[in-house]
Amino acid sequence: MAEKILVIEDEALVRDLVVLNLKHAGYQVTSAATFADGARALAQPDVELAVVDVMLPGGEGFQLVRDARDAGVRYPILMLTARSEVQAKVRGLDCGADDYLTKPFDVQELLARIRSLLRRATGTVAAAPRALQLGNGYSVRFDTGRAVTSEGEVTLSDKELKLMELFSKNVDKVLARADILEEVWGMDAFPTDRTIDNFILRLRRLFEENPENPIHFVTVRGRGYLFRP
Numbered sequence: 001m002a003e004k005i006l007v008i009e010d011e012a013l014v015r016d017l018v019v020l021n022l023k024h025a026g027y028q029v030t031s032a033a034t035f036a037d038g039a040r041a042l043a044q045p046d047v048e049l050a051v052v053d054v055m056l057p058g059g060e061g062f063q064l065v066r067d068a069r070d071a072g073v074r075y076p077i078l079m080l081t082a083r084s085e086v087q088a089k090v091r092g093l094d095c096g097a098d099d100y101l102t103k104p105f106d107v108q109e110l111l112a113r114i115r116s117l118l119r120r121a122t123g124t125v126a127a128a129p130r131a132l133q134l135g136n137g138y139s140v141r142f143d144t145g146r147a148v149t150s151e152g153e154v155t156l157s158d159k160e161l162k163l164m165e166l167f168s169k170n171v172d173k174v175l176a177r178a179d180i181l182e183e184v185w186g187m188d189a190f191p192t193d194r195t196i197d198n199f200i201l202r203l204r205r206l207f208e209e210n211p212e213n214p215i216h217f218v219t220v221r222g223r224g225y226l227f228r229p
């Protein structure tokens, strides 16, 4: 079943852009354009995630989210804030939002954030195993970060370990670069796609028999990376 997402945004251009892209990504989408309509829509029992703009006719999105949380709404909420809104991040998280994105935003980033929030909310992500064993005898321990690799026993960096953990939880699934950015680097850093490619090259050097011809960290052209232990 496609997840149902609610978009509350008064600017028609932004709303249409978000709604169209969400529908294209396979979600069911409803929308509202004012504070009052938004309040009613947030209370609908079948909503699974909401995207809420801050400046709305009739009131602020912060208030909308706070009221919804007070009324018992537990699904993830992502706020859209303008760059000029001072302390928007703090206010957004204080009022009970789970994440925020600053306008103008990249639609691919919005989709990645939404996928991440839904994954966390539905708990479909399996817990990371304590250790990961690769077919070629190499291994990683997630508690200590120690790994048996082509360079002997090494300690992985924080980001390398997070990336291995993400792969281990998503065996045989294609992870888009935007997903990897969101899960490993989070909302406060801005690495480029190139950064991720360099980390993958490093993991291949450590864990592949033949890094030039990888069988564990596979490039899926135009889509991202896929991991097979």
Ligand code: CA
Pocket: 009, 010, 011, 053, 054, 055, 056
């Ligand atoms: Ca607005």
